[in-house]
Amino acid sequence: MARASRRLRSAMWLLYQYRKMRAFLAPAVAGRRVILHIGPHKTGTTTMQATLQRNRGLLAPYLYLVPRRDTPLRLLTILTRNTYRPRQLARNADAMTQAARRLARSCRHLPVTLITHEDLMGARPTLRNEHGLYAVAPDKLALIVDAFESEGARVEIVFYRRDFAEWLESLHRDIGKGGKPGGLGRRFGFPADWEPLLGAFRDRFGTRLCVLSFDADREAGRMGLGLLRLAGVPDATIEGIDWSPPRRVTSAATLAPRGLA
Template sequence: MHLFLHIGDHKTGTTSIQAFLRRRAAELEAVGIYVPTAGTYSPESGHHQLAFELLEDKRWNPAHGGLLELLEELRRCPLPRAVISCEDLSLLVVRPDRLRRLEASLLAEGHTVSWLMFLRRVDDYLESLYCELMRSGIRARLGYPGFAFPFLLRGRRYSKFCDYRAFVRRWRGLSDSPLHLLDYDRAVGAEGLLPRFLQAIGAPESLIEANHAAPVLNQRREQITRHFRSVLGPLLMARFHRSNQRALHG
């Protein structure tokens, strides 16, 4: 079986993609694409419990299944392809042992793997990420400037990267399977996010066309960053945009 592992990035329409995969699992199965349930915790969630287990996150709940349950479920599936989606899997870039464990476990079962990742222009991405963390109760000293400046100085903070070339280089150095990069902004402005994702996993044209106008959930710009947008946005773009575009399209 060929496995597509959609690893994010955060704030690139992952909620929309995951809800679609779970809601339309039967339609996808009818065209040969399986959506596992192991590692999910609600009828519309992605495979977050798989990532939580690998990352040793306190939100890990064995009742929802993890890697072993996923492997067992895939053994019972006769279809040629499957898709797994969780943006937190991208955080494995700073946990090489866990990334290798995931990949090795899948390859040992005879599967092949492709990693899929949407990347978004860096100024919009960082604003959206900051606002999401604020809604989750994570506060930054000095507000958005205090959050953004470490990215400007170092290209990354914790396990999140604004320097996509650095992320890609590191991921590809850890994995033997291909990492396919998809342009979030181009997809949203052209064929649509879900159609672009469905193309990437080999869905038939009829299914792609039927979801051409599907909306992207949680897509908004926030008031809490607007005061800093005119200064920090150009700085972020000057620092990262050209090299990020080379990573995405080079």
């Protein structure tokens, strides 16, 4: 068993080295798209990522999915998770830019690349006892977008919007603490809805920001449907998708056909 595991790790390492060499040698694709799906947490992101991963072969003609374990992406998300105050942003800005440019160069030869990671905005709210909702997220994403665009990519940012009160309840269950969801929001200084955060994103990114409906995907029973359509995957291919069941649900009630939390 140990020998098989070592062989698998060696094969994965060789595949990663091949990908790096291919990206280095292949010419850059002009006008290439990079789609950044940034979450937020508790909006079905884990379920979407599972669906994308299990259907990578089917989706390959239309987009390339960057694996969560991809080294440049991991380095970038380590920085974004640990940058949640202005002084940390000032200290980490150069490293974040370099990590984003490295990630951009690794997919320079691909016409459409999908990067999906909820930690690009930062760690899950309340995780580090920080107040506010994804503090400095617009500034972090601006650095990442600028880095990708400096490498010739056209960036689109995808935010899945869920009813804020329902999202807060899901976050409250995920944390597993007592009290009421509203009290959690007051304790950590959350706004009344998503608009302050989305307004800051719109000011920074304009039409590069695409807000998709969590409820629309959930009602269809296909989390990630809007994301695939945005990426340009044909409906005929979408019909052949093997959709993942809900992942990381926080309440048994959410396993009903209507969706997940």
